[in-house]
Amino acid sequence: MKKSAISLVVVVFVGVLFNGCASTKLTKTWVDKDFKGKTFSNILVIGVASEESNRRLFENRFVQQLKDVGVTAVSSADVIPIPADQKLKKEMLTQTVDKFNNDAVLITHIAGINKRKSYQPAVYTLGVGYYGGYGYYHATRIKPSSVRSHTELCLETALYDVESEKLVWSGQSQTWETDSVRKLIDGVIKVVIKDIQKNKFLSKK
DSSP: OOHHHHHHHHHHHHHHHHHHHTOOEEEEEEEOTTOOSOOBSEEEEEEOOSSHHHHHHHHHHHHHHHHHTTOEEEEHHHHOOOOTTOOOOHHHHHHHHHHHTOSEEEEEEEEEEEEEEEEEOOEEEEOOOTTTHHHHHOEEEEEOOEEEEEEEEEEEEEEEETTTOOEEEEEEEEEEOOSOHHHHHHHHHHHHHHHHHHTTOBOOO
């Protein structure tokens, strides 16, 4: 095996290892087992966030991904003016779902923020020297080991039936904070939609 190929194997393996640690997953889900046979095709999406820009980005990305699977959706940031105290009154919601004929409301909020540390091992490449096997097996460190601090975000998403006002599905997602807010948001939305689809709550408009 050539030096370049060996280096590639080592780097790819470490990259996959840490990309896996950074992935988003659902840690808890709940489904109303008595709520059967009804699906949703027109959803009002609400993100609870202190920063208006983050709320709007989250809702718009959620709306887009729902549309990608054939479900009509609307962002609350586009249709509901949130009061200064950020308390959304029931009549504001009911007026909105009536106006847009929504059959479900989906709400996401931060359930917890945890600080964690992870160990990142050194990355090595194999050097080549005069003495054949000795040079082949002589390891040259190219990146030292380190301990990194991460912020772990837990988001909770709840899906409500408009007609009965019942909670029919909820889930908690866990993800590492990354440099890209959009990647973090897309990761959360992807696992949430996948599980809601698995439980057959979505139908194309």
